[in-house]
Amino acid sequence: MKSLVKYLQKHLAGEVTAGSDILQAFATDASLVGRRPLGAVYVRDERDIRKTLLFLSQTAIKGKAIPLTIRGGGSDLTGAAVGNGLIMIMPAYLNRLLKVNDRRSLYRFEAGYELGRLEAFLADRGSFLPPAWGLPSAATLGGAVANNASSKYSTKYGLMTDQIQALRVILANGEAVEIAKLSRNKVLKKLTLDTFEGDIYRELDRLFYSEDSPYYYKSSPIFDRKGGETRQLPGYDLAGVCGEDGSLNLIPLFAGSQGTLGVITEVEVRGRPYNKTPQVLLLRCADVKVCPQLIGEIQALEPAAVTMINGGCFAKLREVAPFLLSDFAGLEDSEIVLLVEFDDFSLQRIYKKVKKIEGIADGLGVDCEPIKPIEAGANLDRLRSALGLIIADGSAAGRHVFGGFAGAHIPLGNWVNFYNQARLLFKSHKLEFLALGEIGFNRFSCLPRFNLQTPTARKRLLKFLDDYADLVIRHGGRLSLERQEGALLGRFVQAGAGEEDRQLLETLKKLFDPYNILNPAVKLGAEKVELSKSLRAEPDWDRFHQHLPRLS
Structure with missing residues (x-):
């Protein structure tokens, strides 16, 4: 490894280091995956990147493949910003x-x-x-x-x-x-x-x-x-x-x-x-069964956003930080709360949409509460941000949210059955059912909270992940709407595709990366056994932005 670092130090304009403290910092991102790299490259310009890739490809041709992982701010939740080879740091210099x-x-x-x-x-x-x-x-x-x-x-x-x-x-x-x-x-x-x-x-x-x-x-x-x-x-x-x-x-x-x-x-x-004063509606649904029809009608009106938060999240917030819900009484009593936002610049158009939703909600027995535009931004941004406390909370008990369950894509027609089955799955694993999502484009997330202090607990998490992945696939969904499967969900990429599609995915990867040096441990390259060894007991929220040198 010393020879690798010395070679790159000689040929690159940016810094190359194998310093223990820096490598330890880059061994983690915002996920629960930990992988210690061999070296960190602070590329100064495009020439540094080209030289690094040329060197790695030539080394791979000789049978010594060294993986390369690209890293930005380290905020990835899927373990895609950590790797066992070289880490290439982008924000230090390429920030213009x-x-x-x-x-x-x-x-x-x-x-x-x-x-x-x-x-x-x-x-x-x-x-x-x-x-x-x-x-x-x-x-x-x-x-x-x-x-x-x-x-x-x-x-x-x-x-x-x-x-x-x-x-x-x-x-x-x-x-x-x-x-x-x-x-x-x-x-x-x-x-x-x-x-x-x-x-x-x-x-x-x-x-x-x-x-x-x-x-x-x-x-x-x-x-x-x-x-x-x-x-x-x-x-x-x-x-x-x-x-x-x-x-x-x-x-x-x-x-x-x-x-x-x-x-x-x-x-x-x-x-x-950007409209700084959007119109927001808060809808409280006592029964999840009304949601598909309600959401479908809302989607037809072209809202800017439709956020779904279940009552379990609000109950947890009430427990963790009740003052954050002072402007929103009784949200934890609803099965589902929808926050619908319109950012049209025409007030007349917004007025018509609001009236239409109020009529639809009334017909379905759903409480609909318009929030004044002047108040919507501060109150709702605070409400959404407060959900982050669920993730941050738990350090004393060692229970942390596992970020690999954010962003599954579930077709709207299958949504109710999936939601109910997910509730049962959480119950069977003795977990609180905390669910939310940007349901306006069928994005569903859940927040399972695990104590991962022991190997047995980590095996339990992997078992839950297997069951959850199976549930998503059985309901015609995929685990990542954005296809950011990373290391956590990468092993399910092939499970979610047929044989013909798997061959296409492998063909594309090999076409662009013939020597498998570009972040090979994610997506198709992710393995359950390796992942179980890489899981950490808790995330490093206070550290993922360290060791990003001066922003010039």
Whole structure:
């Protein structure tokens, strides 16, 4: 390892270290997965990334593959920001704003640009990046792309992949490429390249545009996106990759790939107009059975957000911090509480939508309470933020929320049965049933709280994870809407796909990463035995942002 570090120190402009304290800090992220790296590389520029990947690919050819994990702010909940090889640190130097086009609301940033800075930058222009809302300020834009981030506003504006105009990516062999939607003429030009990029486009063209291929885009449902849903293909998103006109767009493929296909160095996004005083409705449902019809009617009105929180969460909040619920009496008595938000700039349009929902709710026996726009932001943001106390609470008893259960995709038609079965599953494992989600786009999360101080307790968690994954798959869902399976859920990628789809996932991984050096322990490479050895007793909430050197 000393020879590896010395070689990279000699050839890179940025710092390379194997210091014990730094490696220990980078052995953890915001998840419960711990993996100590061999070395940390603070890349100073794109040349450092290219040189590192070229070196690792050449080393792999000689039979000595060294894994590479890309790290932003370390806020990942799935263990995708830790690895046993080299850790490449992006925010230290690659944190600049590169291009501003206010007329088109297009902005280009380096991948290490922190989301807190990005939010402030866009706010000055009256806009925001919807999927990044509510993410940790120390998280990075590159990390948000790698995880195909979502937020409550994804109900209306989509996932991170829907905001991206272009990416700059360093491929596994060190080639730098620009990723954007390509017309058929531009695709044909790519096919003539005598480069690794050309090899990739030629194989993708064969896979997706050859009529004799099982993945021909006109006959395979994995390319369809209807009502925001696709066939439940985990791992990588192919919806929107192929166009009817022969165009090809690899942005959806890289968004959510968690550093397994290439290193993202630059991101160009479009800002969205931001309404600071949205109208919010609070609906209390005594019976979960009314939710699908109610949610379906609400979705038709194009809300900005529809957040679901079950009564168990509010009961826990009442126990942990009752003062945070002072403005919202009796929420714990409801089975389901829905927070519906409209951000239209037309007050007349909002008024019509509110009246329609009030009528629907009245017909279903659901209490509907409009919250004044001037009060909605402060009160509801406080309410949503308070849910984080459930995660933070428990240090005394050693019980912590396991973050691997955030963000499952459950089709709305299967939602009630899934919810009831999930309640029974929690009961059978003697766990409190705490559930919430951005149900406006069918995203469901649960918050199981475990004491992981002993190996037996960790085995219990893995058993629960197996049962929960089976429940999601049986109800036609996938464990990660954004496909951020990471190390925690990666071993279920293949379980959630048929044989033909598994072969496609393996083909894509090998095509972009022929020597399996790019974050190989996530998605298809995740293993249960290895994961059981990597689980820690508790997360390091107070440490994941340390050892990020000066932000220049």
